[in-house]
Amino acid sequence: MNDKSTNAATKATDTATLTDNRNGRAFEFPIIRGTTGPDVIDVRTLYGETGMFTYDPGYTSTGSCQSKITYIDGDEGILLYRGYAIEQLAEHSSFMEVCYLLLYGELPSLSQRDKFENDITYHSMLHEQFNYFFRGFRRDSHPMAIMCGAVGALSAFYHDSTDITNPRHRMVASYRMIAKMPTIAATAYNYSIGQPFVYPRNDLSFAENFLYMMFKNPCEEYTVNPVLSRALDRILILHADHEQNASTSTVRLAGSSGANPFACIAAGIASLWGPAHGGANEAVLSMLGEIGSKDRIPEFIRRAKDHDDPFRLMGFGHRVYKNYDPRAKVLQQSCHEVLDELGARDEPLLGLAMELERIALEDDYFIEKKLYPNVDFYSGIIFRAMGIPTSMFTVLFAVARTVGWVAQWNEMVEDPSQKIGRPRQLFIGETRRDYVPVEERV
Numbered sequence: 001m002n003d004k005s006t007n008a009a010t011k012a013t014d015t016a017t018l019t020d021n022r023n024g025r026a027f028e029f030p031i032i033r034g035t036t037g038p039d040v041i042d043v044r045t046l047y048g049e050t051g052m053f054t055y056d057p058g059y060t061s062t063g064s065c066q067s068k069i070t071y072i073d074g075d076e077g078i079l080l081y082r083g084y085a086i087e088q089l090a091e092h093s094s095f096m097e098v099c100y101l102l103l104y105g106e107l108p109s110l111s112q113r114d115k116f117e118n119d120i121t122y123h124s125m126l127h128e129q130f131n132y133f134f135r136g137f138r139r140d141s142h143p144m145a146i147m148c149g150a151v152g153a154l155s156a157f158y159h160d161s162t163d164i165t166n167p168r169h170r171m172v173a174s175y176r177m178i179a180k181m182p183t184i185a186a187t188a189y190n191y192s193i194g195q196p197f198v199y200p201r202n203d204l205s206f207a208e209n210f211l212y213m214m215f216k217n218p219c220e221e222y223t224v225n226p227v228l229s230r231a232l233d234r235i236l237i238l239h240a241d242h243e244q245n246a247s248t249s250t251v252r253l254a255g256s257s258g259a260n261p262f263a264c265i266a267a268g269i270a271s272l273w274g275p276a277h278g279g280a281n282e283a284v285l286s287m288l289g290e291i292g293s294k295d296r297i298p299e300f301i302r303r304a305k306d307h308d309d310p311f312r313l314m315g316f317g318h319r320v321y322k323n324y325d326p327r328a329k330v331l332q333q334s335c336h337e338v339l340d341e342l343g344a345r346d347e348p349l350l351g352l353a354m355e356l357e358r359i360a361l362e363d364d365y366f367i368e369k370k371l372y373p374n375v376d377f378y379s380g381i382i383f384r385a386m387g388i389p390t391s392m393f394t395v396l397f398a399v400a401r402t403v404g405w406v407a408q409w410n411e412m413v414e415d416p417s418q419k420i421g422r423p424r425q426l427f428i429g430e431t432r433r434d435y436v437p438v439e440e441r442v
């Protein structure tokens with residue numbers, strides 16, 4: 001899938017020195033340069049040389065791998081997929097073309113793109129036996145719970161592509177994963193509303209098919225609105241990959257043990273579900289509903305700044321972006337296009353969101369903390385305008401991010417320097433003590 005060329009990083013020629021001031025011992029570690037972005041200090045030998053671990057909960061200053069897939073500059077608000085700016089891809093590309101780019105590292109030729117799109121289309125159906133799997137869930141199950149279970153269950157259906165050291169097996173599993181996610185997602189939705197499952201159609205694009213499977217019912221024809229399918233295709237592009245975020249790191253860590261690829265993607269879905277991560281788009285809508293009206297915004301801004309109050313402004317802030325999330329800017333434009341198309345320009349939640357954004361961006365706290373709207377701030381408003389229920393918002397994020405997880409998983413499997421992920425710890429518990437029989441305990 002990805003070429004096996006040597007890592008892009010140049011050989012280490014510079015070093016960083018660590019001095020332990022308790023005994024004056026100095027240790028040197030190589031500095032490795034990438035093609036752009038921060039250099040790294042290679043501390044792989046640190047424990048062997050110093051007897052100490054680094055300590056970085058949340059991995060705020062830790063690089064877990066070398067990668068060629070996605071580059072983010074959080075200070076400049078830059079996001080590149082294989083070197084191409086997200087703004088250009090959102091404007092000129094398609095989700096299928098971006099999938100090819102993320103998987104193979106280059107934009108496809110016309111014939112390569114057509115073949116890739118055809119291969120994905122012809123893997124979009126689910127095994128008929130799989131439909132019985134859904135019927136085990138309660139009808140009111142959260143669709144993300146169903147996604148975790150259903151995607152993990154794919155590992156029980158495909159025994160012909162489980163040798164992850166075999167590039168062809170990895171390609172087959174990767175294509176199946178990308179192709180079947182929208183079908184699983186739409187099936188989870190149809191199951192939750194008690195409607196029959198809808199088969200994908202081979203004459204529709206990826207985004208058109210998803211909307212068709214979501215909203216077609218057997219009693220009438222359904223024609224996909226091209227403005228909505230274009231908006232969805234753009235949203236899928238924007239959410240496709242994002243470097244070593246929590247869910248991608250989860251997929252890499254699960255995959256580092258050689259686990260089944262479908263099971264690894266299920267682990268990524270579980271991580272994405274959290275409201276601090278991909279669950280934020282659903283949480284934004286809930287928050288806007290709780291705020292209710294513009295006159296209550298100051299109350300919630302105050303609560304967001306109160307460290308004794310667990311409330312946070314959902315859709316704001318980011319671990320990496322300390323500037324505007326470039327995806328949020330594109331989504332803001334899409335938001336207006338979709339609402340204009342649907343005649344929902346006066347959508348009250350959009351007006352509330354725009355006023356919240358204006359007030360937050362003028363507030364000293366948010367300016368000082370560099371808390372800008374992120375990708376999740378606008379996506380929920382667009383999804384709601386498109387008729388997608390709030391509980392499906394993170395599911396759509398997972399449908400889009402699957403290609404990123406799969407591309408990063410392949411890169412991890414092919415990286416000769418990768419080994420099973422196994423972090424260490426700073427132990428602060430009880431040191432050794434002897435067992436006390438229960439009769440002698442106080």
Ligand code: SDX
Pocket residue numbers: 241242244245246275276277278280304305311312313314315316317318319320369371374375376
């Ligand atoms: C995604 O990693 C990725 O790339 C993720 C993602 C992707 O594409 O994969 O981009 C997708 O997950 C986007 C983020 C969606 N989450 C939200 O919108 C939830 C709200 N945001 C916060 O929970 C928070 O901003 C995080 C989780 C996104 C980032 O948290 P960090 O990096 O751990 O930062 P932090 O929590 O340490 O915050 C720094 C300061 C803190 O104040 P101090 O303790 O320094 O005084 O900023 C404050 C925080 O209290 N802060 C907020 C805030 N976010 C951070 N205060 C109010 N509202 C917020 N939203």
